[in-house]
Amino acid sequence: MRKFFIRRVIQSILLLFAILTVSFVLIHAAPGGPLQLLAEDPRMSASTIRAMEERLGLNEPLPVQYGKWLWGVVRLDFGFSFVEKRPVINMILEDAVNSFWLVIGGTILGMVGIPLGLYAARHRGRFADNLLRVLTVILNAVPHWWLGLLIIIGVASIAINGGPKLLPLGGMYTIGNDNPIDRLWHMILPSFLVSLGYIIVLTRFVRSQTLDVLGQDYIRTARAKGLVQGNINRSHVMKNSLTPLITIFGGILPTLFAGAAITENVLSWPGMGSAFVSAATQRDYPVLMGITLFLSFLIILGNLLADLSYGLFDPRVRYD
Amino acid sequence: MSQTSKVETRTPVTTLGQPSKRRLSASRGFWRTSLSRFMTDKVSVAALIVFVFLCLAIVCAPLVSQIFLRGQEPNKQSLFDSLKEPSAAHILGTDKFGRDVATRTLYAGQVSLAVGFFAAAVSLTLGILMGLLAGYFGGKIDDAVNGLVQILQSIPTLFLLILLSVLILPEWWSLAVILGLLGWTGSTRQVRGLVLSLRSLDYVDSARVMGASNWRIISVHILPNVMSIVLVVAGFEITSAILTEAGLSFLGFGVRPPTGSWGNMLNNALEIYSKAPLQVIAPGVMIFITVLCIFLIADGLRDAFDPRLKDKA
Secondary structure, eight states, rough: HHHHHHHHHHHHHHHHHHHHHHHHHHHHHSSTTTTTHHHHHHTTHHHHHHHHHHHHTTSSSSHHHHHHHHHHTTOOOOOOTTTSBHHHHHHHHHHHHHHHHHHHHHHHHTTHHHHHHHHHHHTTTSHHHEEEEEEHHHHHSSSSHHHHHHHHHHHHHHHTTTTOSOOSSSSSSSBHHHHHHHHHHHHHHHHHHHHHHHHHHHHHHHHHHHHHTTTTTHHHHHHTTOOOOOOOIIIIIHHHTTTHHHHHHHHHHHHHHHHTTTHHHHOOOOSSSHHHHHHTTTEEEEEEHHHHHHHHHHHHHHHHHHHHHHHHHHHTOOOO | EEEEESOOOOOOOOSSSSOOOOOOOOOOHHHHHHHHHHHHHHHHHHHHHHHOOOHHHHHTTTHHHHSSSHHHHHHHHGGGGTTTTOHHHHHOBOTTTTHHHHHHHHHHHHHHHHHHHHHHHHHHHHHHHHHHHHHOOOHHHHHHHHHHHHHHHHOHHHHHHHHHHHHOOOOOHHHHHHHHHHOOOOOOOHHHHHHHHTTTSSHHHHHHHOOOOOIIIIIIIIIIHHHHHHHHHHHHHHHHHHHHHHHHHHTTTHHHHHSSOHHHHHHHHHGGTTTTTHHHHOOOHHHHHHHHHHHHHHHHHHHHHGGGGGGTO
C-alpha cells in the first residue's frame, strides 16, 4: 500500500511537470510571443517593449526562462496580469472563492442524486425508474447553460408583466444590500444549474452500484436469515454501494469548477469562468495560463486524493 | 464479441427424396442480428427517423428554405426588419440585424453538425489508432498512450479550447480538428480495454501461430471486433463535440460570425432575449433534438450489440 502511495504521488508530479511543459511551449509558440498584445498598442515604442522584455527576462535563452518560470509556477507565482497590473494568483484566489461557493451549492443540491439512484435501483423497471431514466437522458441532451437562459427569460417575463421577481437575473448579490440571505437567493439558480450534471452522474452511478450489490450472495443470505429489508438496505446495500462514490467526488469536484464556466457567464457570477472569458477577450495571457494551470493542479490533486482515500474507505481494495 | 463465434446451424440435408428447397440457414452474422435487434426497439428507430429527417432538412437547407421559408438567405441583413415579431414572412421573427431566425437556424445546423461529425471523425481515428496500439502492444507504448491520456484529462478542456481559440482564431474546420485532437481519450480507453481482452483469445493466438504479422492480426482479426463499440462511442463523441462547440461559440470563442452556428446564435441572443425570445429558444431546441436523437441511437446500438448490457446502463 505504501508502495502504491509513493508511486501514485510520483506519477502525479510527473503529470504536473508534463502539463507545465506543454503550457510553456504554448505560451512561447503564440504568434508574437507573450508580449504581443502590448506590441500592438501604438503608444508603446519598440524601446519600451525591449526594456520590458529585459525586465521580464524574455531575452534570456529559452531553457533559462523555462527554469525560472517553472520555479515561479511551483510557488504559485503566475506572473502579472497585463490588464489589471497585479499578481495573477491574487486574482485567481478571489475568483476561486466565488466559484467555490457555486461548487459547494451545486454539490449539496446534487446529493439528491444519491437517494434517487437508490430508489431507482430498488424499484427497477417500475414507473419511477423509467421516469428517472428518461429524465436523465433528456437532461444529458440539453446544454445546462441554455436551460439557465430559458429560466432567466421566464423569470424576467413574469417580473416584467407585473408578477413577483422570483429569482435574481444574475450576479452574486444585490448592490448595496449584501446580506447572507440575499447571497443565498442569488445562489439558487446557478447552484441548481451546476448540480444538474452532478445529479445525472450520481443517479446513474448509485443505481448501477446498488443493482450490483443487490444481486450479491450476501444480500440473499441476509434475507434468508430473516433480516428485515430496512436493515439489509442500511447495513449491507448502502454501505457497499456508496463507498465507491469517494472516487467520483474526487474526480468530479475539480471538473465542476471548469464545468461551471459557461453557467457563470450566463448568470454573470464573478467566478473563475467569468474571469477566464473576460481575460480571453482582452488576451490577458498570464491570467489565461494561470487559471488553466490552477484548475489542472486541482484536477490532478483531486484524482490523487480520490485514489489514495479509496483504499482507506474500502477494505476490499487491494494494492499490488 | 459474438461476431467471431459464428455458429453454423445447418438443417440436416436429406439425401432421400427431393433436396429441401430451403436455403441452408447459416447464422445471419453479428451485424445483421444486431440490426434486426436495433429495429425492434421503437424508441431507437423513432430517434433514427427524426435524426435522418433533421439531417436531410439541414443538408438541403437551400431547398427547404426555398419551399417553406421564401428562399431567404441566412446572412442577409435588413436593418429595417430588426427584431420583428414572428409573422408569415418570418416564421420565427428576425434577429438584431433583421436576419430571418428560422432560415439562420436551419443554415447554422450545417455548421454545428459539420463540426460535430468532423470532430468525431478526427477523435475516433486517433482514438482507435491509439487504443489499438496501446492495447495490442502494451508495455512502453501503452504507458506512453496512458500518459498522453492522463495529460489531456487533467487539463480543463473548455478553458484550453478558449485559450487555443484566442491564440489561433480557428475556422469551423480547424475548430473541429482541435476538438477532435483534444477529445480522443474516451474512445482510446474503450478500444484499449476491448483489445486487451481480445488479444489473449485463442483465435488471435492461432493466427499468430500460423505466422500472421502484427499488422494482419490487428487489421483482420481485432479491428472488426472493435468496430461495434466504436460505433456506439461515435455517437457520444458527436454529441459531446456538438455541445462543446455550442458552449464555445456561445461564449464567443467558437465559430465566428457572420457564419452562424447554433451556439453563436445564442451568443447574440443574450443581449436581446426580452425582445426576441424565439432566437434563444430555436437554436437550443435544435441542439436538444439533435443530441437527444444521437444519444438514443447510440444507446439503442449498444443494447443491440450486447443485449446483456441493457439492464446495467
